[in-house]
Amino acid sequence: MRLERLLANMGCGTRKEVKLLIKSGKVAVNGKILRDPGAQVIPGQDQIVCNGQAVEYRKYIYLMMNKPAGVISATEDAKDRTVLDLLDPQYRHKGIFPVGRLDKDTEGLLLLTNDGPLGHRLLSPKKKVFKTYYARVQGQVTAADREAFRNGIVLDDGYRTLPGDLNILSEGPISEVEVMICEGKYHQVKRMFLALGKQVLYLKRVAMGDLVLDPRLRPGEYRELESEEIQRLTAVTE
Numbered sequence: 001m002r003l004e005r006l007l008a009n010m011g012c013g014t015r016k017e018v019k020l021l022i023k024s025g026k027v028a029v030n031g032k033i034l035r036d037p038g039a040q041v042i043p044g045q046d047q048i049v050c051n052g053q054a055v056e057y058r059k060y061i062y063l064m065m066n067k068p069a070g071v072i073s074a075t076e077d078a079k080d081r082t083v084l085d086l087l088d089p090q091y092r093h094k095g096i097f098p099v100g101r102l103d104k105d106t107e108g109l110l111l112l113t114n115d116g117p118l119g120h121r122l123l124s125p126k127k128k129v130f131k132t133y134y135a136r137v138q139g140q141v142t143a144a145d146r147e148a149f150r151n152g153i154v155l156d157d158g159y160r161t162l163p164g165d166l167n168i169l170s171e172g173p174i175s176e177v178e179v180m181i182c183e184g185k186y187h188q189v190k191r192m193f194l195a196l197g198k199q200v201l202y203l204k205r206v207a208m209g210d211l212v213l214d215p216r217l218r219p220g221e222y223r224e225l226e227s228e229e230i231q232r233l234t235a236v237t238e
């Protein structure tokens, strides 16, 4: 891999910035200063030091974000802020993308990674990875609604969803529920309730497979996954 690419990928700066660092003698490879941005290095094998700091090579980055309402879960948008805009510069420009979409007004667990194969497996309908949502719903959610979720619900476009689980946490003029579904159709949870004549007022994803949103993350905050979390996430897709 080109030295400048590795440094930019590892968050040492933009391509332009790392080129300057290399040319000004701030980068050493295996103890020797290299001034050629195009020098070939072996990721994970060559010892690279940039500005006096060892650069640890990682092929993939995995971030767990508590997505806030008001931002779009896409890599770019002509009008609105995206979840990538919330990331520190060291995590941008690395091919990181959000795994699946949450609506603009939905909060909660969003996985961001540059591990394309894992992202695709997590979204594949064949893998049936369950996503868990907490929702506040207008009106009384009943045992009949729970049964409807269990049987699959016919949406406004005629599609019958796969069976889901509905757990009623509290009933009243506004009910609180937990929903588990293994698909990701457009506005799926909201449309499932709409088909039952009910409106979702607030929606938050709390888990994806075994990966649970860290309660310490406030909306807009994120952290890297721990290796054990990455292993569990990988395991649900196998």
Ligand code: URA
Pocket (backbone or CB within 6 Å): 101, 102, 103, 104, 106, 186, 187, 188, 189, 190, 191, 203
């Ligand atoms: N279902 C929805 O309706 N919206 C989301 O953002 C996610 C699931």
